[in-house]
Amino acid sequence: MSSMISAGTTAAGGAIPQHHHVRKGRIVISKVTPAKLWLRSVLAVLVFFTLYGFLTIDTAGADLPASFVQTVRYFWIMFTSPRAVASHFGMSQSAGGFPVFLSAVKVLGITLALAFLSTLTGGVVALVLGLLAARNLTNDRISNTIKGIVAFIRAVPTVLWVLIFAIGAGLGAVAAVIGMSFHTVGHLMKAYSESFEELDEGVIEALRASGAKWPHIIFQAVMPSSITSILSWTFIRFEINFAVAVAMGAAAGAGGIGFNLFMSAGYFFDIREIGYITLMILVVALLMEVIAARLKKHYQPDAL
Amino acid sequence: MPQLHVKNLTKYYKDVLALSDVSFAVEKGDFVGIIGPSGSGKTTLVRCINRLITATGGEICLNNDKNILEMNRSEIRKARTGIGMIFQHYNLVDRLTVIENVLHGRLGYKNTVSGVFGHYTEGEKRKALEVLGLLGLDEHVYRRCDQLSGGQKQRVGIARALVQEPEIILCDEPISSLDPGSSKKIMDYLRKIQSELGITILVNLHQVDVARTYAKRILGFNNGKLVYDGPSELLTTERIQEIYGKEAHELILN
Known part of the structure; x- marks a missing residue:
């Protein structure tokens, strides 16, 4: 063993052989730390449960391969021949395809409005709280207090907030918007204050040295420096809120396209209508993605 | 005295x-x-x-x-x-233009509202341009500060201090x-400011x-x-x- 080491090290320039680098005659390049051991055991447990789950799954006597083929076939139907039933969108049976589409768009607009309203409400509150929570703009006590409270708001899932406010406002759009706004504040306040904190301390110092007031520093230095990230975070949250608003339409009776989706899936069992609605939602999500990219390009042209 | x-x-x-x-x-x-x-x-x-x-x-x-x-x-x-101040790392708002940064030197004279919205008087703007001319930055008035070299940034920093009309x-x-x-250019400008404008x-x-x-x-x-x-x-x-x-x-x- 030692002869092997000395041969290796002589070639490399004659370093002193160190025996703890060698285990079972091989040179070790990574150390086994307690953290690594933990990680490995967690992975092993996960692998075990995954295998166990698959092997003991209750198929209720279903023929798995056939069911799989059937599922693929349903998905195929869902997305290749989507159509909407006029009466499900409040139209008379004789209505043509286009008017039904328009009325579906209107319902989709309600979902978008829910998302917009909660992003706007939450965003404005988050902006104010974000400024007060940014460590470089206030003192540690105010910052920690606000961050603590907001961390709690964020820890509670959106749906739970909606259901909490449903106690007062009743299940529906109002509870949905308030609840979604709450979680939006939690998310955006953190994102905003972190982008404010990225601002170089020296810039704030320079403006203070010229006699500028706190609001001057906020609007003349902090805002211009972080407007891009504020904008993109807000838009990201709008996308999230759109998805949440779809779910809230079903879960909290907030209305909008989510409610129609819920009805076609759980009440009419209409696969083709589910496809129709899903495709609409997909198009909107894609559009938002494109707009987000454009906005970023516009406000940060040199970042490309 | x-x-x-x-x-x-x-x-x-x-x-x-x-x-x-x-x-x-x-x-x-x-x-x-x-x-x-x-x-x-x-x-x-x-x-x-x-x-x-x-x-x-x-x-x-x-x-x-x-x-x-x-x-x-x-x-x-x-x-x-x-009291004007100039920093090692210039401390400019990179996303803003040269003149916007220079005008920040006037914020100390502004009330809250006009400062927040960046409403500067014509006199202040003229003063800012004049100072930028003095420091040889006429061509860069509308450039964003992150596009400037270190020496140019420091000159913007000096302009921001000068526009305060400090003693x-x-x-x-x-x-x-x-x-x-x-460095030599910056020191020469500082000497010029001291000798010609009488600023300490x-x-x-x-x-x-x-x-x-x-x-x-x-x-x-x-x-x-x-x-x-x-x-x-x-x-x-x-x-x-x-x-x-x-x-x-x-x-x-x-």
Whole structure:
């Protein structure tokens, strides 16, 4: 063993052989730390449960391969021949395809409005709280207090907030918007204050040295420096809120396209209508993605 | 009657003494170089003068006015408008244009609303353009600051200080991040400002030779104490050793 080491090290320039680098005659390049051991055991447990789950799954006597083929076939139907039933969108049976589409768009607009309203409400509150929570703009006590409270708001899932406010406002759009706004504040306040904190301390110092007031520093230095990230975070949250608003339409009776989706899936069992609605939602999500990219390009042209 | 009077200035950071009983006076239109090793209190001193750092004890008076250490918020704000400051890292808002950054120097004179919305008077804008012309930045007025070179950024920093129409400009290592060519340009501009506009310049420097070339008067600090206060011609090798310690002198003087 030692002869092997000395041969290796002589070639490399004659370093002193160190025996703890060698285990079972091989040179070790990574150390086994307690953290690594933990990680490995967690992975092993996960692998075990995954295998166990698959092997003991209750198929209720279903023929798995056939069911799989059937599922693929349903998905195929869902997305290749989507159509909407006029009466499900409040139209008379004789209505043509286009008017039904328009009325579906209107319902989709309600979902978008829910998302917009909660992003706007939450965003404005988050902006104010974000400024007060940014460590470089206030003192540690105010910052920690606000961050603590907001961390709690964020820890509670959106749906739970909606259901909490449903106690007062009743299940529906109002509870949905308030609840979604709450979680939006939690998310955006953190994102905003972190982008404010990225601002170089020296810039704030320079403006203070010229006699500028706190609001001057906020609007003349902090805002211009972080407007891009504020904008993109807000838009990201709008996308999230759109998805949440779809779910809230079903879960909290907030209305909008989510409610129609819920009805076609759980009440009419209409696969083709589910496809129709899903495709609409997909198009909107894609559009938002494109707009987000454009906005970023516009406000940060040199970042490309 | 000295313009700036510093008496028995002391600053503790918790229990660490940063400035120990510092006293000196500066006449109007002086060019004062402040030298000393890192951690000797140069930066602390400069920041105490406009109270970016609040000193533990002592007295700082500008134009025989109230002691800066005893001023309340609005008084210190008013006092700061008369004191320009230039930084090692320029401290500009990178996303804004040159002129927007220069006009930030006027914020100290603005009320909350007009400052927040960036409403500057025509006179202020004219002043900003005039200052930019003086510093040779006419072509870059509408460039974003992140597109400028280090030397240009520092000139914008100087313009921001000048637009305040200050009586005194504090410079905290203005050339430490610049190459020799840009450094000389910046120092020449500072000299021009002092000689032509009669503005007092207090400049922290790491380069003893630069300090000796430009400053008429040198303040040497070591370990928070003012160990040299005199004209730059009398800054002999022994004096430099006193400021920087024995080992340093060869490197500094050669």
